[in-house]
Amino acid sequence: xxxxxxxxxxxxxxxxxxxxxxxxxxxxxxxxxxxxxxxxxxxxxxxxxxxxxxxxxxxxxxxxxxxxxxxxxxxxxxxxxxxxxxxxxxxxxxxxxxxxxxxxxxxxxxxxxxxxxxxxxxxxxxxxxxxxxxxxxxxxxxxxxxxxxxxxxxxxxxxxxxxxxxxxxxxxxxxxxxxxxxxxxxxxxxxxxxxxxxxxxxxxxxxxxxxxxxxxxxxxxxxxxxxxxxxxxxxxxxxxxxxxxxxxxxxxxxxxxxxxxxxxxxxxxxxxxxxxxxxxxxxxxxxxxxxxxxxxxxxxxxxxxxxxxxxxxxxxxxxxx
Numbered sequence: 001x002x003x004x005x006x007x008x009x010x011x012x013x014x015x016x017x018x019x020x021x022x023x024x025x026x027x028x029x030x031x032x033x034x035x036x037x038x039x040x041x042x043x044x045x046x047x048x049x050x051x052x053x054x055x056x057x058x059x060x061x062x063x064x065x066x067x068x069x070x071x072x073x074x075x076x077x078x079x080x081x082x083x084x085x086x087x088x089x090x091x092x093x094x095x096x097x098x099x100x101x102x103x104x105x106x107x108x109x110x111x112x113x114x115x116x117x118x119x120x121x122x123x124x125x126x127x128x129x130x131x132x133x134x135x136x137x138x139x140x141x142x143x144x145x146x147x148x149x150x151x152x153x154x155x156x157x158x159x160x161x162x163x164x165x166x167x168x169x170x171x172x173x174x175x176x177x178x179x180x181x182x183x184x185x186x187x188x189x190x191x192x193x194x195x196x197x198x199x200x201x202x203x204x205x206x207x208x209x210x211x212x213x214x215x216x217x218x219x220x221x222x223x224x225x226x227x228x229x230x231x232x233x234x235x236x237x238x239x240x241x242x243x244x245x246x247x248x249x250x251x252x253x254x255x256x257x258x259x260x261x262x263x264x265x266x267x268x269x270x271x272x273x274x275x276x277x278x279x280x281x282x283x284x285x286x287x288x289x290x291x292x293x294x295x296x297x298x299x300x301x302x303x304x305x306x307x308x309x310x311x312x313x314x315x316x317x318x319x320x321x
Contacts, residue, residue: 038102038230039069039100039101040102040103040234040237040238041065041066041067041068041074041102041103042066042103042104042241043063043064043065043066043103043104044063044064044066044085044105044242044246045061045062045064045079045082046249047060047061048060048061048062048258049257050257050258051259051260059256060078060080060263061078061079061080061081061084061085062076062078062079062266062267062270063076063078063079063085063089064076064245064274065096065098065103066240066241068237069237070278070281071245071277071281072278072281073245073271073274073275073278075092075096076267077092078267085108086111090111090113090114090116090117093114093117093118093121094121096121098118098121098123099121099122101123101124102123102124102218103126104127104235105128106128106238107132107133109127110127110128110129110133110217112185112186112187115186115187115188115189115219119187124188124218124219125218126195126216126217126218126220126231126238127217128214128215128216129215129217135182136178136182136186136217137215139182140178140217143177143194144171144194144196149173151173151174152172152173153227154169154170154172154228155228156168156169156170163203164201164203164204165201166202167199167200167201168198168199169197169198169199169200170195170231170232171195171196172193172194172196172231173193174192174194175189175192175193175217175218175222176190177194186217189218189219191219191222191223192218192219193218193221193222193227193231194217194218195215195218195231195235196215197214197215197216198211198212198213199212214235216235218231220234245274248277248298249270249273249274249277252298252299252302253273253277255270255273258270277298279314279315279318280301280302282318283295283317284301286317286318
């Protein structure tokens with residue numbers, strides 16, 4: 001299993017010489033996937049800090065499509081820098097099976113071409129909107145400020161933790177609230193939804209209150225029975241790519257310390273890390289299913305799989321299921 005592959009002297013040889021696309025084709029994620037209704041797939045780039053050279057502000061970026069339900073990276077691409085996400089996200093859609101998924105992304109990837117590509121693949125989108133799309137941003141704001149609008153659907157949830165009381169409110173309106181000129185640009189939005197999330201946080205120690213509003217566009221049909229809950233889930237699950245993938249890769253796989261000049265090696269080593277993490281996620285799900293208890297942590301499973309025998313046994317158990 002690839003937990004111990006990095007110790008093999010052949011890995012640098014092959015990883016440096018095989019192109020990223022060919023290396024990716026050698027790894028299969030389909031057997032690791034559970035079939036969920038409306039899987040949420042998050043899209044985001046991650047910098048490998050130690051790959052930074054010269055006057056670069058950050059290292060090379062890897063753009064990833066991440067299945068937040070299964071904990072599996074569906075695809076990745078070396079993009080050079082953060083801004084290149086704009087041009088590559090739409091092109092990556094073509095090679096992925098996203099039918100029935102809700103694809104989420106930050107404001108950088110809220111692009112008409114990306115939204116169109118997702119609709120063509122029979123996926124839905126839920127994309128963050130900030131002032132990089134000023135007209136869209138302000139028109140969404142105005143829609144939620146309209147006191148004559150009676151179609152607003154809202155849900156609210158209170159969470160306790162980390163010394164704070166957080167109240168999360170999700171408000172949704174039909175996309176048709178927006179001007180026709182905008183609806184023509186964003187395919188699927190005419191029957192879709194615009195979203196406002198408001199997070200109010202109260203510090204239990206100091207009593208200090210902070211509030212933050214965020215806005216989104218979605219192709220999810222506003223007439224769906226539980227549209228507010230659907231949008232809330234999509235927005236919440238998007239953070240899985242940061243918390244469950246990027247953070248784990250940096251902390252447990254020391255990915256941000258990966259120093260290299262060879263682009264193929266960087267891309268392929270990151271791919272191995274994600275494939276290994278995907279296997280561990282599958283082991284965790286199986287363990288929870290079999291024992292009814294919370295699975296061991298990623299770190300504990302990685303420690304056990306340092307043994308080639310244990311790793312092969314685990315891999316065999318996954319193949320045979």
